[in-house]
Amino acid sequence: MSGDHIYSALSEEHGGDARWAFGTGFTDALAGVDTTLPEGVDGQDLALYCQMLGDDALVQAQRLVHWVTDAPELEEEVALANIALDLLGQARLLLARAGQADGTGRDEDDFAYRRGPAEFRNVHLAEAPRGDFARAVVTLLVLSSARLAVFTRLADSRDPVLAAIAAKAVNELAYHREYALSWTLRLGDGTPYSHERAVAAVADVWPLTGELFATHPVEARMAGQGVGVDPASVREEVHAVLAQVLTTATLDAPAPFPEAAVAGRGGRHTPELAPLLDELQKVAREHPEATW
């Protein structure tokens, strides 16, 4: 008796086989895209660049999943799960690309489960503690605005895989920003208490924003080759977006982004990352020979 026969006894229809929710495809995520490295591009650089963008998404998703069963409304649990799923989908594609580009053939799970904190390349804001709902909203607003600006440009990358990933991600990120924006308005312009929480969240998040626009040498080289985007180039645009959202939400116009040096992109992290990775990796590490 085949497995499918067993299932067909249970319900009338199953719909499409390959995907039943975004980001959960049962097939190779990069199937059908030309994975040849563009001419003159250093595979090691491209792999590191993909890890930077992939790790931002993976680590942010890992923070977001804790809102599921813990949010103020069921609708928010659905929305935040959806955003985490989008980011997880982006991370999987980017990490898979990293393994192709550096020639090691490592897969998405090798990167996610078998690297230590010093090998992660995400910015500190992605790993920062979850905090309250206002903190989650402001963090998402900043990260999605910056990522949307970068990915909009990345859709024209000379690397066809990065271009395809970015083209798909842009719509997702626009939704993430829209969601964060709508809650920034409600909290900022809601009750005196929610206003206070929103002010505190901006104050907590702002010191971490400068790093988002500090250029790592790999980002500079990738941008120079038309493969990546220099984050410094989107600094003003992102600031303008955030200033508009925050003032509409009756919050103070934000200070300029602080000047910051490269940190997470170079593998230097806050103490928050190690416990986050311990939780992410613990089952996989307990069963190194297992198949899932």
Place this chain on the structure above:
Amino acid sequence: MTTQTAQAPPGADLDLQAEFDAKVAADQRIEPRDWMPEGYRKTLVRQVSQHAHSEIIGMQPEGDWIASAPSLRRKAILLAKVQDEAGHGLYLYAAAETLGVDRADLTRRLIEGRQKYSSIFNYPSLTFADVGVIGWLVDGAAICNQVPLCRSSFGPYARAMVRICKEESFHQRQGYELLMRMMEGTEEQRRMVQDAVDRWWWPSLMMFGPPDAESPNTQQSMAWRIKRDTNDDLRQKFVDMTVPQAEKLGVTLPDPELVWNGERGHYDFGEPDWNEFKQVISGAGPKNAERVERRRAAHEKGAWVREAATAYAGKHSAKEAAA
């Protein structure tokens, strides 16, 4: 919100009752605007809201594993599944609201422990194999229960169930597929799967509710065509479907009395421990307090956020009205 029942003029009930009975007998759907007996409405409110609560509490045993899922693919699948459950809760609360109750009030009843949810979610999920077994057995049992509800006499409930059943069949499939992978893995993984099957088998059989002889609501619910099959019939159907799946998987179901009965054309099986069932239903299960407490804590912690949304909506609708 008021119901049609409250608006019916005195003396009109007999005609309305006859019309209702005829509709149910003809397998037509009762819609929220239709007159319905008060007992029918109450039974549905209870069943639909308990079902909604079960979806919401049911997010927890598996949700605990999202952060530690051992591959990104499993993480994405599990996250999507738990998200679906929140969505199912939302459809079902919406269906309950068509009966004149308020979701906020139902939520209060849940977090104050005044309304029940499926007893199965009061058991702990101890290893990642539990994710697979919950998908296979718990969602499998839920599908057996729910597929007939797609033909329930109350329209909004039946329509919600059609959508939910489609998604549940994917959930069951991912669970079974995970177990298949694990059974092809290491010896330790096979032990994890068998251990999880041993722990979840009997609670899964209890999901169909008490034996028919002790199920006071079944006969009336079947007469109203809210329910379409008895608890024991559904339990038998589940066992008959699950045994070949277990054989294919290579696990043993922990019931020494489980044997094919050629005469009946069904599997014979042992009695679940109904004392345990009663204890878990009445709040003394391993995880009852924790499950409800978690929901209560999230709700209370989020109060200021809901208040902010209400205040914002009030200000902006006032501005729009003034404009």
